[in-house]
Amino acid sequence: MKALLFQTLSKKNRLLILGVGLFLVLVYFIPIWAISISAPQYPEGLGMQIWINQITGATPYDLKNINLLNHYIGMKEIISESIPELLFMPYVLAYLIIGAFITELIPKVGMAILGIINLIIVGLVGLFDFWRWEYNYGHNLNPDAPIIIEGMAYQPPLLGCKVMLNITACSYPSYGGMILALSLVLLVYIVWDEKRRKKSNVV
Amino acid sequence: MLKKSNIIVVTLGIALFIFLPNCKKGAATATLASDAASRVYVAPGEKDEVYAFLSGGFSGQMSVYGIPSARLFKIIPVFSVFPENGYGFDEETKDMLKTTHGYVPWDDSHHVEASMTDGKQDGRWMFLNANNTPRLARIDLKSFETKEILEIPNTAGNHASPFATENTEYLMAATRFSVPVPQSNVSIDSFSKGGFKGTVTMVKVDKNSGRLSIELQVLVPGFNYDLSHCGKKKSHDWCFFSSYNSEQAHKMLEVGASKKDKDFILAFNWVRAKECKDQGKAYNFGGEYVNNFKDENKPAVSTKLSGVKMLNPKDCPGMMYYMPTPKSPHGTDVDSTGEYIVGGGKLASVIPVHSFSKMMEVKDKKEHHSTEIEGIPVLKYESTLAGEVQKPCLGPLHTEFDGQGYAYTSCFVSSEVVKWKLGTWEVVQHLPAYYSVGHLSIVGGSSTEPYGKYLIAMNKITKDRYLPVGMELPQSAQLYDISSGKAELLSDFPTVGEPHYSQMIPAKLIMDKTAKLFPLEENKHPYATKSENDAKIVKLGNTTHIYMTAIRSHFKPDIIEARTGETLYFHVTNLEQDYDIPHGFAIGGAPNMTNLLIMPGETRTFKWVAPKPGIYPFYCTDFCSALHQEMQQYIRVSP
Numbered sequence: 001m002k003a004l005l006f007q008t009l010s011k012k013n014r015l016l017i018l019g020v021g022l023f024l025v026l027v028y029f030i031p032i033w034a035i036s037i038s039a040p041q042y043p044e045g046l047g048m049q050i051w052i053n054q055i056t057g058a059t060p061y062d063l064k065n066i067n068l069l070n071h072y073i074g075m076k077e078i079i080s081e082s083i084p085e086l087l088f089m090p091y092v093l094a095y096l097i098i099g100a101f102i103t104e105l106i107p108k109v110g111m112a113i114l115g116i117i118n119l120i121i122v123g124l125v126g127l128f129d130f131w132r133w134e135y136n137y138g139h140n141l142n143p144d145a146p147i148i149i150e151g152m153a154y155q156p157p158l159l160g161c162k163v164m165l166n167i168t169a170c171s172y173p174s175y176g177g178m179i180l181a182l183s184l185v186l187l188v189y190i191v192w193d194e195k196r197r198k199k200s201n202v203v
Numbered sequence: 204m205l206k207k208s209n210i211i212v213v214t215l216g217i218a219l220f221i222f223l224p225n226c227k228k229g230a231a232t233a234t235l236a237s238d239a240a241s242r243v244y245v246a247p248g249e250k251d252e253v254y255a256f257l258s259g260g261f262s263g264q265m266s267v268y269g270i271p272s273a274r275l276f277k278i279i280p281v282f283s284v285f286p287e288n289g290y291g292f293d294e295e296t297k298d299m300l301k302t303t304h305g306y307v308p309w310d311d312s313h314h315v316e317a318s319m320t321d322g323k324q325d326g327r328w329m330f331l332n333a334n335n336t337p338r339l340a341r342i343d344l345k346s347f348e349t350k351e352i353l354e355i356p357n358t359a360g361n362h363a364s365p366f367a368t369e370n371t372e373y374l375m376a377a378t379r380f381s382v383p384v385p386q387s388n389v390s391i392d393s394f395s396k397g398g399f400k401g402t403v404t405m406v407k408v409d410k411n412s413g414r415l416s417i418e419l420q421v422l423v424p425g426f427n428y429d430l431s432h433c434g435k436k437k438s439h440d441w442c443f444f445s446s447y448n449s450e451q452a453h454k455m456l457e458v459g460a461s462k463k464d465k466d467f468i469l470a471f472n473w474v475r476a477k478e479c480k481d482q483g484k485a486y487n488f489g490g491e492y493v494n495n496f497k498d499e500n501k502p503a504v505s506t507k508l509s510g511v512k513m514l515n516p517k518d519c520p521g522m523m524y525y526m527p528t529p530k531s532p533h534g535t536d537v538d539s540t541g542e543y544i545v546g547g548g549k550l551a552s553v554i555p556v557h558s559f560s561k562m563m564e565v566k567d568k569k570e571h572h573s574t575e576i577e578g579i580p581v582l583k584y585e586s587t588l589a590g591e592v593q594k595p596c597l598g599p600l601h602t603e604f605d606g607q608g609y610a611y612t613s614c615f616v617s618s619e620v621v622k623w624k625l626g627t628w629e630v631v632q633h634l635p636a637y638y639s640v641g642h643l644s645i646v647g648g649s650s651t652e653p654y655g656k657y658l659i660a661m662n663k664i665t666k667d668r669y670l671p672v673g674m675e676l677p678q679s680a681q682l683y684d685i686s687s688g689k690a691e692l693l694s695d696f697p698t699v700g701e702p703h704y705s706q707m708i709p710a711k712l713i714m715d716k717t718a719k720l721f722p723l724e725e726n727k728h729p730y731a732t733k734s735e736n737d738a739k740i741v742k743l744g745n746t747t748h749i750y751m752t753a754i755r756s757h758f759k760p761d762i763i764e765a766r767t768g769e770t771l772y773f774h775v776t777n778l779e780q781d782y783d784i785p786h787g788f789a790i791g792g793a794p795n796m797t798n799l800l801i802m803p804g805e806t807r808t809f810k811w812v813a814p815k816p817g818i819y820p821f822y823c824t825d826f827c828s829a830l831h832q833e834m835q836q837y838i839r840v841s842p
Contacts, residue, residue: 044782060780061781064780064781065781068754068779072828072830146756146829
């Protein structure tokens with residue numbers, strides 16, 4: 001096991017790690033997650049996108065319209081400024097990217113494994129945070145809201161679709177999220193490949 | 204246009220007697236498509252294929268229908284106030300109806316013209332005339348709103364208007380009622396002594412902004428200029444105006460103006476006119492007029508202007524020619540190739556067709572001139588004639604073209620549309636109309652490339668067609684499918700006002716370009732309030748400006764205090780940025796003001812003078828949300 005951790009990455013896998021690092025840079029420019037909303041009065045749908053550092057509407061006006069819709073049930077206004085996670089998320093991403101570049105300098109399998117651990121931690125914490133964020137928005141409603149339905153909460157789904165009143169909300173990773181997931185897959189592949197290479201070397 | 208009253212009685216009586224045998228055949232060949240219902244049925248959620256823009260005649264407005272369903276989509280107020288949305292009442296739009304005669308909140312709107320590029324409809328603007336108080340309007344097809352109104356000076360009865368040249372370089376506007384030019388108090392019988400004049404006005408359209416301005420007027424003999432159409436392709440430089448009352452009768456025109464066998468189509472070379480103006484042959488002439496312009500989401504600006512360049516035909520040889528045309532010509536329509544100019548002699552028994560090439564060949568040859576009227580050569584009838592459609596119907600008026608070599612002419616007196624072939628001048632089909640058809644319209648039918656497929660006939664009388672609704676019955680339009688060899692009747696539908704003339708445009712040219720909202724960040728209205736935090740009340744002496752916002756489902760500020768006699772301006776900005784969420788604004792019992800409909804991102808102003816002390820509610824009138832009914836508040840007026 002120890003031998004594997006200190007095994008130097010093959011040229012191909014080093015290139016792949018570099019690819020992962022560069023691939024992750026894209027996440028700064030594309031949304032990570034997308035929530036879409038459809039209802040009879042929104043036949044064209046409304047969309048919200050979560051980026052590494054901000055929340056936007058799918059069109060310039062969607063976020064405003066989602067907030068307008070939410071105000072009836074007393075949900076807090078969704079604005080980027082009210083989500084502190086968005087302030088340090090870019091640094092977390094930078095840490096992952098720098099990790100990939102450091103691996104180029106110290107091309108050991110252990111570094112790749114560290115990358116996998118980092119990504120899993122970031123992913124799990126991120127998903128938990130996202131869930132908590134949805135929970136708070138969906139449950140902490142203004143008691144003076146115009147529409148109050150006993151026992152009703154408006155927490156959007158973490159993944160998948162959910163019907164709330166007359167609105168269907170769907171939540172899925174967007175391109176950025178897929179890149180993060182693909183990075184993880186690539187790192188796992190690299191470690192698997194290295195392990196296979198070690199075995200064949202031994203034989 | 205002909206009114207539905209006495210002409211019918213008089214002419215029908217005489218004419219039917221003579222021509223009835225011909226027209227019997229017409230009615231017999233009419234067909235109603237057997238599957239008509241399915242061909243006009245547009246299923247819920249499906250869209251129509253064509254936009255039809257119909258002028259509203261005496262309603263002064265323009266209405267928008269979908270074809271083939273004939274569903275009414277919208278009424279666009281142009282020359283008439285519109286209480287539904289405050290057009291003509293609020294501070295932003297009231298100046299649109301300013302004229303040199305003061306505020307004129309109504310008109311008689313006859314002709315819709317579509318903007319064109321290279322002779323093809325471009326879906327940018329519609330133009331509409333005001334016949335009563337000579338004006339011309341530009342309607343923007345992005346917002347479907349009236350953007351500009353230009354008054355035409357030195358004219359009376361702006362009927363032959365607004366007809367566009369091939370690239371919408373100019374719109375033509377000609378006198379219906381000749382009057383003394385400049386206006387003066389003369390005895391009315393001086394009309395018959397040449398004391399009255401007509402004018403032809405060239406209105407320039409800026410090709411990017413669409414802004415209207417008067418380029419030039421031409422002083423023409425005092426006839427009644429009725430309609431116009433401009434040339435295409437080879438006849439690009441020319442516009443053609445029909446005229447009646449070349450007799451210059453001034454009383455009992457019914458008889459006096461119908462004496463001569465032939466009146467005229469005036470051929471006008473506008474390129475030559477511009478050339479003469481540039482050579483300094485036009486002179487400064489008086490004439491007061493106003494230009495009202497409403498920029499996007501800003502109050503209309505009314506500008507008073509004075510003076511035009513006037514040109515006399517005798518100072519510009521080669522500019523104008525009269526082509527004799529039987530009898531009291533009404534329509535003058537140019538076919539898609541630009542070669543044929545069809546006259547609709549409303550009292551004539553033939554449809555005369557002039558040839559543009561022949562006219563060009565003979566126009567400056569003395570032997571083809573019969574006489575000259577005030578510097579305008581009169582060409583011989585036979586010299587420009589391409590052919591005549593013999594005994595087509597009674598009262599031929601207007602002709603449109605399908606681009607397949609066929610022409611369709613409406614016949615007022617015999618209530619039908621006749622289809623005939625260009626070149627052979629043979630009638631191939633009679634289509635009955637219910638009843639008394641004036642204009643007709645084919646999709647793109649006045650352009651160089653008609654889209655064809657549908658034709659509508661615009662009828663003045665609907666006796667027996669619908670459930671009776673009192674003395675004034677609806678007027679109607681009637682839809683035909685002309686895509687196959689034989690035109691088929693599909694449906695008829697009642698219309699708003701008189702469906703005078705129409706332009707039909709394929710939907711795909713317009714539908715994706717329409718505006719959905721006014722972006723708030725681009726709102727340059729001087730009284731815009733872009734966020735609730737900026738809502739405020741500013742008192743300036745006895746005048747108060749209320750910078751108010753409207754959003755689902757409240758106004759801000761929502762409690763207003765005023766004193767009797769104080770003038771309040773409610774500048775309401777709709778903060779919504781969602782498609783199709785206007786808010787309304789109305790105050791209980793407000794005199795002189797109606798409702799406002801404020802589009803998303805728009806600012807409009809409701810002027811109100813605080814009446815006697817009391818509590819006055821104000822509220823949203825457009826059902827905006829589940830809490831719409833709660834979108835209401837109070838103004839307290841103290842002594």
